[in-house]
Amino acid sequence: MIKTYRQIFVLLQPREQRRFILIAFMSLFNGIFEAVGVVAILPFLTIVAQPEMIQTTPALVRVYDTLGFTSDRSFVVFAGVAVFGLILLSSAFKALNVYVVARFSGMYSYTLSSLMLKGYLFQPYTWFLSRNSANLSKTVLSEVGIVVNQHIMPAMLLMTTVASIMSVSLVLFVLEPYVAIGAIVVIGGSYLVIYLLVQARLTTIGKDRVIANKARFKTVQEATGGIKDVKITGLETAMLRRFRIPARRMAQIQAQSQMISQLPRNGLEAVAFGGLILLILSLVQRSQGGIEEVLPVLGLVALAGARLFPAVQALFQTVARLRTSAPAIEALLKDLQEIETTPNRTPIPTGPPPAPIGLRDQLVLDDIHFAYPASDKSALTGVSMEIAANSVVGLVGGTGAGKTTVVDAILGLLRLDAGALVIDGAPITDDNRLAWQRSIGYVPQQIYLTDESVAANIAFGLPRSEIDMDAVKRAAQVAALHDFIVEELPQGYDTIVGERGVRLSGGQRQRIGIARALYHDPDVLILDEATSALDNITEEAVMDAVHNLGGKKTIIMIAHRLTTVESCDCIYLMEHGQVAASGTYAELVEQNATFRRMARA
Template sequence: MFSIIKELFGLLRSRQRKRIYVLQVLVILMTFAEIAGVAGLGAFMALIADVDAISGEGFYGKLYQLTGFSAPDSFIVGVGSGVLAILLLGAMLSVITTWRLSLLGQAIGVELSDRLYQHYLHQPWLFHTKNHSSFLINKIAGETGRITNSVIIPLLQVNAKVVFAVFMLLTVFIFNPLVATLGVLIFGTAYLVLYRSVGRLLINNGVAISEANAARHKLMSEGFGGIKDVLLLGRQMDFMERYHLTGQDLARANAINTTIGNVPRYLMEVVAFGAVIVLVIYLVKVQQGNMTKILPVLAMYALAGFKLLPAFQAIYLNVSIIKSGIPAFEIMKKDLECSQEEDFLASAASIAPPARHPVRDSIALRNVTFTYPGKPSPVLSNLNLIIPVNKTVGIVGSSGSGKSTTIDLLLGLILPDQGQLLIDEQPLAPTQVRLWQNVLGFVPQSIFLADGTIAENIAFGLPKDQIDYPRVQRAIELAHLDKLVEQLKDGINTRVGERGVQLSGGQRQRIGIARALYHDAEVLILDEATSSLDGVTEKLIMDAIQDFSGKKTIIMIAHRLATVKSCDIIYFMDRGSVLDQGTYDELLERNVMFRKMALHA
């Protein structure tokens, strides 16, 4: 466990480690204030047991003369008030220390979550095709929360309690080595035996909690994401039953961990009371029943025990929590290591850099071969195509011919295994991909719409105060959305509902086109953007797109060949390569397969 904690500490950024070191000063101050309170109470009880010492020549007599109290009663009240003030100071420092430890722990947790979110957002497209979004969300929100509340904060609490316990035991040891040694042996052995007996169970429960959380996130994502199908197929109870079963596993594991953490407290109370009884018998025998000597010693030991027992219990409880939280860290360790060197704030400032990679003459894929990871054969093989600037180019072919992969290559979302993406006959370097993407506008078959306003969805991803509303209005006009917006009471501030549920298919697609035009895209890429629309709506969308013919470079994938009929060039793909190319009429005349597709369109 300690090696894993060391790894976690090493994954923190330097500023967080410095804050932990600085906080140790506050922990030590709290400890000394607590020890001073215990020692002060012992001294006060010694004074109460022997009031005559005030008039003697000893410590209390000299202190009485030095403070200038007029009567012994006033001196006793003053000493008592001083001890109470020290105890109050110790309590205040304990509260402040606990608050600062919790604040630091939560701040570290937020930073880890930020780092993971940034890390996942910057992963390439292929990473996201292999990782379910609910799995990533569970890591960012669920497992990071577990690391925070089940590892980081308990670790900081353990550190504080261990420092306190060591110094308090050292004080007791100086006062009476035998009592301190026996106390450490009795309580240390008892807690160690308990911890050893439940360690494996805590780890197994930690794994069960991680698995249950991941399963519940996945069920929620699929249940709400496919809510229409869930309602139509009547699958509510199927989802609910699986969610309930994983919830039972989660509840059982959490309940066992809570019980393991708290049960020892009751056993230790019995041990503590037994130790007090033995201590009283020992003191009575050693001091021969002299209560003047017994009372202050007993009071100091009792208060020290009163302080130490909760500290021991807190150490055991938090170590148990850490043990059950370690599986969450094990799941996240690799991703946290990868994100350690990434600067969240610097990346946040460069989400949408204004620089572009302009295209003046042509876009080309030359001798491109691409194979998806884990697949035996390439999806694209020696692919060649050229897209002239300000021309409308169609890419057609049967399902599985490689059309969408070709688009992903043109978008810079994936890189070819062999061959090159050329811009004006110059290879696009990996460092230029972001600049190239700033030139592109992409309209997929299914437009993702957030539960926000029309304006927020057109300027997707930008905060409200950074949206250029005149530019939004211009994009709306270009996408032929202006008539729809004029009919809405709140205009561009109308909320569209989750995933645009309050809009028709055609309206969603036009918002997608407007989104592509918001940043004044030079190249529009449409991946079957009209395939799910009816003929009338498709014509309206195509009319909007044709308005840019000759002004922008347009690349279209389509199943329905009528959609690409007016394209300047059509590339006909089959089995990952270009089988033929030409205008619609040329391909219809000379290519049998193209003609068959046109007849069945």
């Protein structure tokens, strides 16, 4: 149990740690209120059963005289109201404690999910290359909620439950020690034995739940993300069958967990009632007086039992939930430790976004070397390039030649093993990397479009209130997209494009990608095989829009078809992670046999 609270404390931020300690003190006071409520019932039942004690007990006489009572009946009524008030106050404080815990847990779910997403977003680009996006989504959207609701919140309520049990048990032990010892041995011992029998099963259930939940998320993402392939190949039933296996396992796990947590209750209720009957018979047998002598003790035990039995059952359920959710919090802590210790993390901005540094003279790749993590082969070896500002440069080469890696280096996504990316004589470092990236517009081969309006997709990532429609329209005009939007789309720039742009053609999606890259008016535009999936006519139209920017922006393009780079100012031919040749299209055709074969293909 100490390990549980240590794990929770590690997850909490300093402010949450202070609140956690405050809630711990609230739990202690809640236990005291519970005990006061139980203790108060004994004198009340005593004067109900034996009213003459009002006039023979010094403490009661002082209260009677001070408050000016004139009859024993009215005093009994007052005592009943006072006891009821104490019990009501105890219940109200308990409700307040539950509310505070629930609010803390709910807000911390928001804090922790934001913390995890922040940790992921500021990982280096290469970190994502070996991660499954479905698992990352699962952690942020599902596992955090499970950890908070099934681990942190129960652990906090556990403090309240334990404080209540200990306080009421202490009162019962002082007033009726044999009853208290019997209750602890029978009820507490029974719960302990049952827990020891099921704890291993609870741990297994928790591990199985993590695995099943991961499989559910992965299957749903693959089924919906590749819906076209699923439809074409008729895999709907296969995907559904694949999903049902972990989904059914999740349902079984939840049922087993619920069953185990309720396991002791029914049997021990019978034990508790049997014990109460035995207690009544024992008290009656030992009593020298009538029922009025036994009544106060019975009332005390009944009230204590009414408080203790649900609390002990809640204690068992909570401990069972903590055991089941332990694998989830361990996985989350492992993830958190990993994202906090990953080398070369992206620095977290502490102020407003830096202004773009732009490109005024020359972009230089100076003898750069790079190998991907866990790879024993270099992706780039001694690559050097000089790209003049406002020129159009092409990168060509076969699959695996290193073209995309060069572009990723220019984008500032890679931490180079050697060499430097130099902009206008200044090397790019962590201090100016973000400012350089704000100078770049990037158009990938596959444009990621959200199920939002055309305008929201062009101004990708910005809240609707911050979108500059003048900039949106200006970018669309440069991308030769404006006329299509205003003339053919029913709501113009407010038209919803559908998830991943399913309502648009390939050429229209690519033009939105170009417009998005141009929205912030960057100095450098990079196209990573942005037209390779288009037909010749559509590609020509898109490239016309790109070439119209020639002389105004620096354009770097990876091309699959050499006709795309035919009019470039300079072309770099990549082979095996190195620059094999460079020059104009005509020069390379004349001087390089590999390029010549590519041109004739």
